[in-house]
Each structure stands twice: as structure tokens, then as C-alpha cells.
Amino acid sequence: MKKIVIISSLTLTLFASDGYVPLSNLSDKQKEEYNFIDKNNVINLEENNSYEKVEKVQAFEEKKELKKEPTKTDEEFIEDYKKQNILKDEKKESSTFFSQDFSITPKLSYSYLTVDGYYPHKVRPEDRKNIIIPELLIRYKNHILKYEQIKVKTYFEKVIIGDNDFDMKTSWQKLAYLYQYNENVNFGLAYNIYKSDSNVYYNTLTIPYEEREKFASLEVNFKNQENNLLAEYGISYGKNHEIDYSYEYYLTLGYKLLDNDKLIFNAGYKNKTISIEDLKFKYEGPVIGISSTF
Template sequence: MKKTVVLPFLALSLFASDEYIPVSELSHSKKQEYNFISKTNINEEIETKTYTAVSQESDDVIEPLEKDEIKETKVNISENIKEKKEVIPNTKVENKTFVKEYKKENILKDEVKYSDNSFSKDFSVTPKLTYAYLITDITATERINAEDKESVLIPEITVSYKNHNLKAEGFETKSYFDKVLITGSDLETTVNWYKFYYMYSINKINFGIAYNKFNLDWKNVDFNSTSKDKEEFISLELNMKNSNDILQVEYGVSYGKNNNISYSYEYYLNLGYKLLKNDSLILSAGYRNRTIENDFIEDDKEYKAEFEGPTISLTGTF
């Protein structure tokens, strides 16, 4: 009876008071503090809230998922992830192969650029070996011809850097003349002729100067007496070269003198066949004449010496 009296009275006092707050607006902690609800009810309410959601597009309540459904969704998600992994290309492997190919191409390009600008491109060595069937004629009081015709080897080497060329060549030949001296004796001569060139190249034309060292040894066979004539002089040099993929034509002239030499000249012509590409090996045949006239009179040694004949040459460039 007391409860029934107190409760209406309490309700009226609360409604009459300005600080009255409905139970629905109390927080969970306050509800728990005033013993309106228990902790178990709070946990159930939280669980229901976590497992239920209201769709934004409709008012239908989504039921919480069962454990089996959760497992199925996990399996479906994992399968989708695997499918996506299989579909995505292996970009790392493709990038590695692309980088390797790019490096190879650029390394080759760098090597080509390096070789194009390197010292080896502008530098070359050209050895040449010439077999010449030389005929030696000497004119003193009259022209005399040698009894024997000697074949000689003429080595030659050229070192080139860009348009500059250094060349060296030389030969030695011996000749025998029968009953040509005033005394009626035989004459034997030995000739050494060496040349050292500096040539400058413009297109297919080479021009420059050469230092000549000429030695002529005379021997009176019957009396076994000898004499020597040594000359050093500068000559002007000019030669030209024309070629195609197979053939090469080379020709040139030179002219020189000093105080004792009236003149010295040379001319030659060679037609070559390219055995290998890039002028690396050429076989050629031609004709050469080299003449010197000495006006220096000492013991009646005024003469003109002429060396000429066909030639066969083998040339290589490295």
C-alpha cells in the first residue's frame, strides 16, 4: 500500500520539477546507475547494434550474419584476391627485362660513340711490300746498260693520324757493267736509296716533302778500287688515289735537287685489286721510274743513274 502511494507521488513531483528527464533520454551508464537496466542488457544492446545495420536506401533492417555465412564471405573475398593477383601482370619481371634491353641498346650506342670518337679511328698503320724488277742504266760519257737485271724488294710503312702521314721506304740494288771503263775493266755498282716522307691528305690527294739519302758505290773490278758518292736532298712529293669497291688506282710524282744534283725525279702508277673490304688488303701491279743526275765532277764522276721497271705490291691497312 505504501508503494502505491509513494510512486504516484514521486511521479507527480518529478513532473512538477523543472529538472525532470525522461528515462529514454538517459545514458546507459545513468540507467545502470539508477538500476533501470542491468549490464547484460547493455551488452546485448551493443551486440545487436554491431551486428545490425540500417540501409541508407531503405528502412529494412539487415539481419546479422551467421558464422557460416561469415566464413563463406571470407572464402569468397580470398578467392577474389587470388584472381586479382593472377590477373595483375608481373610488372617487376617485365620492367627488369625492359631495363636489360634498354641497357644493352644504350651500351652498344655508347660503344659506337666511343669508337667513333676514339684514337683508333683516326690512327692507322699501312705496311707495303713491293717486288720490283729494276733495270739500272748509268749515263757518263755515254749510256751503259747493266749486264744483269736485279729483282729487289722495297719495304714501305706509313703511319697516319687524321690527315697527317709519315712514311719510310728504301731499297738496295747491285748492277754489273762489262768493259765500260776507259781502262777496259768491268764496273760494279751498289745503290742505296732511302726516303722519309711527311704528307698531308686532302680528300684523295697527298702532298708534302721527303728527305732523300742516296749512296752510290763504284767498284773497278779489275783493279779492285772503290769510290763513293753520297747525296742528301729534299724532294717535293705529290700522289693521288682513286678507288671504288673493287679497284684502286694510285699514281704520283716527285722532284728534288741540291747543289750537286741537277734534278731527281720519280713517277709511278699502280692498279690495285681489293682482296678484302675497307682497303685492308690490296694486291696491285704497276710501273716505277726513279732517276737522279749528278753534275758534281770529281775524278770525272759525272753521271746519270736511272732505275725503272715493273712492280707488284701487297698493301694492308690496320
């Protein structure tokens, strides 16, 4: 009550006097002196004027877009299934057809070969040798390549005038192309390379002699089979300007050791003859062999 009376008296005095000072122009000390403010209730705004800045973080969740695959109808599913199986069948058929169309057949034959040399009205040398005859046959569909080689070294005693000797090394190679006309007949052409190196021993002298011939020949081969038995036979004939003639014939009977024709044992007879300027050599004898097809 005392404060109200003092404030009212002060206010009237100030308004009545010319030295009026507004409250806002008074200092804090003056306000405290005239009891306008209580020191104990003064709040230090600077100390409490601290603000905590709160950042509002907005979290965004990335949502993955799920692409929905179009559902297939039963008809489309069946159609895709058929296509996949058709492709698989085509691959199987192509591999099967290739295996049926292409094959390789190596063959080894043993022969007790007789080598005869003929010279009209003079001598007929003869020698027998054991030799191995390699053969290789490559077939693709109806086309066949066939390779064969014989190598033999012979020695003839007391066949030259004065009971002199001579020896001879022979190599006969043949590469043939054959066309399979049907299951039983093949025919074609062959390229032959004939080499012979001889030494005539006359008294104390050695006289060398060599022969080199290349010529073509016609080839015809036949085949018949029943169950596991297989008969093969063929003939060929060739010549050139140096060779009077050359011919070959063979006959073999084979037995299929396996039902799929992969392994065949055979036995037979073979003759190869060549005549050069009235000098004829014959290579003939029984043969046994074995072949396998891959």
C-alpha cells in the first residue's frame, strides 16, 4: 500500500514539474532505487537466452519398384516348352547325324608275302617275307578316302647270270577317292607311287638300279554282309607311258566281333602286280587283319 502511495505521489510530482523523465529513460539502478523493480526477481536473459536448435531430419525410405512379369497363359507356357524341347531334339539329331555320316576306320593286316620277279625267257626270282600292311579309311556320307601302303625288302640268290645275287626294296603307296554308289558298291580313282631300289651283285661289283613311277588307277570295291559275316572284294587297273600295266585284286571274309560293326576280324588273299618294260613284279599272299571304326 505504501508502494502505491509513493508511486502515485511521484507520478503527480513529475507531471506537475517541468523535469518529467519517462520510466524507460531510467537506469536499472534508478528503477531499483525507486522500487520499480526487485533485484532478486531480475532474470538474466543473456544467461538463459540459449536455444537448442533441433534439426528435423526427414527420413526417406527408398522403395524398390517391383516389376511384375506378365503371367503366361497355359497355352504360352506349353508353346515355350515345345520350342525348348524341339531345340534339344535338333541338337541331338544333328550330333547323331554327324556321327552316322562321318567315320574313321584304321586297319592293320599281316601278310606272308611272296615277291616274284619275272623277266621273259631268263630268270624268275622269288622270295617270301612277313610284312604288316597299314590301311586308313575316312568316310563322310557317300565320300571315301582310302590310304594303303606296302613296304618289303627282298633278297634273291643265284638268279643273275653266273649265279650272282641281287636285293630289292619296294614301297607302294596308294591314295584313293571312292564314291559309295550304294551299300554294296564303291568306285573311284587312285593315285599310286611305286618305288624300288635294287642292287645287282656281279662278281665283285655292285650295280645299283632304281625305279620311280607315279600313275593313276581305276578302283571298284564290293561288299556283302549277312548277320555278323562280311565279305569284301575289289579290283583295280592302272598304267602310264612307262608302265605296261598294273592291277590288283583282293578278297577277304570278315566276322563282326561287335553288333555295331565297330570291330571286325578278317582273313583273305591279296595280289598286287606291276609290269615295267617287260620286267614284272608280283606281290601276293594270304592276309589276316583287324579293323575298328570310330
